[in-house]
Amino acid sequence: xxxxxxxxxxxxxxxxxxxxxxxxxxxxxxxxxxxxxxxxxxxxxxxxxxxxxxxxxxxxxxxxxxxxxxxxxxxxxxxxxxxxxxxxxxxxxxxxxxxxxxxxxxxxxxxxxxxxxxxxxxxxxxxxxxxxxxxxxxxxxxxxxxxxxxxxxxxxxxxxxxxxxxxxxxxxxxxxxxxxxxxxxxxxxxxxxxxxxxxxxxxxxxxxxxxxxxxxxxxxxxxxxxxxxxxxxxxxxxxxxxxxxxxxxxxxxxxxx
Numbered sequence: 001x002x003x004x005x006x007x008x009x010x011x012x013x014x015x016x017x018x019x020x021x022x023x024x025x026x027x028x029x030x031x032x033x034x035x036x037x038x039x040x041x042x043x044x045x046x047x048x049x050x051x052x053x054x055x056x057x058x059x060x061x062x063x064x065x066x067x068x069x070x071x072x073x074x075x076x077x078x079x080x081x082x083x084x085x086x087x088x089x090x091x092x093x094x095x096x097x098x099x100x101x102x103x104x105x106x107x108x109x110x111x112x113x114x115x116x117x118x119x120x121x122x123x124x125x126x127x128x129x130x131x132x133x134x135x136x137x138x139x140x141x142x143x144x145x146x147x148x149x150x151x152x153x154x155x156x157x158x159x160x161x162x163x164x165x166x167x168x169x170x171x172x173x174x175x176x177x178x179x180x181x182x183x184x185x186x187x188x189x190x191x192x193x194x195x196x197x198x199x200x201x202x203x204x205x206x207x208x209x210x211x212x213x214x215x216x217x218x219x220x221x222x223x224x225x226x227x228x229x230x231x232x233x234x235x236x237x238x239x240x241x242x243x244x245x246x247x248x249x250x251x252x253x254x255x256x257x
Contacts, residue, residue, distance in 0.1 A: 039063065051100075051130060061106070090113065105134045128223045132218075134216070175220055
């Protein structure tokens with residue numbers, strides 16, 4: 001069973017332009033609110049991941065600072081050449097299959113040419129027992145209204161639903177261990193109004209509601225069960241029969257003959 005491909009009529013140049021506009025938006029009041037919530041979540045969830053090799057890719061490759069990483073080796077991938085970033089193509093990563101412990105996709109599936117290809121490339125690099133951490137914009141939220149209404153860069157972003165992404169991950173051999181939602185406040189440009197609606201975040205996180213502006217999925221690659229080693233044993237073990245004695249029936253017949 002294959003993951004259905006999404007139709008994206010966007011070129012590489014348009015994608016880079018879209019990412020540039022979205023990164024500039026991160027400096028605004030709602031963008032800073034988004035990054036603050038996501039950094040808090042990823043720093044907590046990384047404590048449950050183990051290994052030595054971590055890779056970041058997506059809207060903000062430097063979402064997780066190196067000093068905050070619990071893993072020894074830390075790489076940042078990006079579509080463009082940048083400081084401390086390794087330029088790559090979204091469908092060709094310079095890592096061997098099953099060589100990474102953690103891969104962090106920060107809205108990478110929302111800003112790409114082919115979500116299916118990018119997810120497959122990222123999943124192939126994760127070892128058995130490793131984790132894939134994914135941030136995505138939730139279409140079923142107040143943030144998703146801007147996407148369907150065609151406002152600003154929201155209309156061009158992917159906005160893949162968490163239910164669909166969960167199905168994709170299961171097809172690739174991952175099990176979703178945890179989902180966290182955040183930013184229940186609408187992405188208003190006014191810092192004053194964002195502060196007034198701060199109670200929405202408190203209320204949504206307290207009840208763990210699924211309607212946040214973004215979602216976070218922590219998925220783990222399933223480990224296949226080990227095949228037990230076959231031991232060399234006798235197919236039919238010896239039966240504990242009593243030894244023949246001289247006074248049994250067969251011995252008497254033999255003596256008579």
